[in-house]
Amino acid sequence: MKIPAFKLEEFWKKYEFIAPYLLCCSDAETWTLQELLKLADPDSKKLWNSLALGYTESPGHPLLREEIAQLYTSVKADDVITFAGAEEGIYCTMRVLLEPGDHVIVIAPCYPSLATLPEVCGGEVSTIQLKPENQWHLDVDAVKTAFRSNTKLLILNYPHNPTGALLEKRALEQLIELARNHGAYIFCDEVYRYLEVDAAKRLPSIADAYERGIALNVMTKSFGLAGLRIGWIATREANFLQEVGSYKLYTSICNSAPSEILAIMALRAKEQILQRSRDICLHNLKILDACMTRHQKRLSWIRPQSGTMAVVKLELPIPIDTFAKGLVRTTGILIMPGSVFDLPGNYFRIGFGKKNMPDILEKFEAYLQQVTYLM
8 A cells, every 4th residue: 555645744844944933843842952961961971972973773772772761660671672763663663563454443633654554554444533522532432342353453642642632540441451352452652751731640651551562752752852863662572572673674774873872861861851841831831721711712622631732723714724824824823734633623733842832822812813803
């Protein structure tokens, strides 16, 4: 099967570097190289200063994998493999796990490749759609009904992109029980972990909670280090890990040497890095609260419980794609229409992980008022 167009990334390719005001970013505030180097401990600074720019170990630098393993409770360094970003991890996983005829259950909306790649691999895909009328909560009974005798994989995406919804502990336990009873894997995109609004609601990683759990994470989102292009998979499934490591030899083979050392620095300073991301998101979320109150006849939402993004509904009688095009053309402000991630209705994605969000939001509100007055 031919790989379909990657609508979300095509959207970014078109607008990301020409639109002056990005109001739909999915990552937390970016760190500069100088800022990161200031956080480096003596050992990682020594690694940086003596770095040779040769090939790196395909699974990832041993010290990097050790630092990643410390993010989990049941995962060791040998249970981790790194990739050139999260997407490579998704791609390699789907290629290794799935064969034609395998049944896959996907929770949507989601990062598009989580839904498209299983089909490309010949899988039979059942989609469970999160619904605003259900506060974006997952209907576990619908997932249970979707399971078949040949269900190979359940794909989760929590903390949820793009709604910011969280999975309740009991729901996670039920999903694990379902997967275990069917001998299925659970793949969970966890790239917004650590940005829960209420940290007490943070669930265990699927790699810790389930013996056939495969957890995906990356330095991009919560850590604010997209330019490193360092992602990883953590799992206790040794056979799968061996196979996915072999498949990586057909893709990137190995990571960038400087990126690996910088990722080690960041992970050793993770408390400070993650706290900054949380502080910015929580501050901006309060500003968004006030905005939504001011414009409750124009905008509505289900307040996100995590992450750097929210899904907002435009309540004006204007198609969201038309509104978004007019907004970027007139003001240079970019929002992401729901059609980009296959969410029906008049919805759009707004990001609140960046320091400049309040200034851009002020310009957005002015345009929103202007459009309303002209109607």
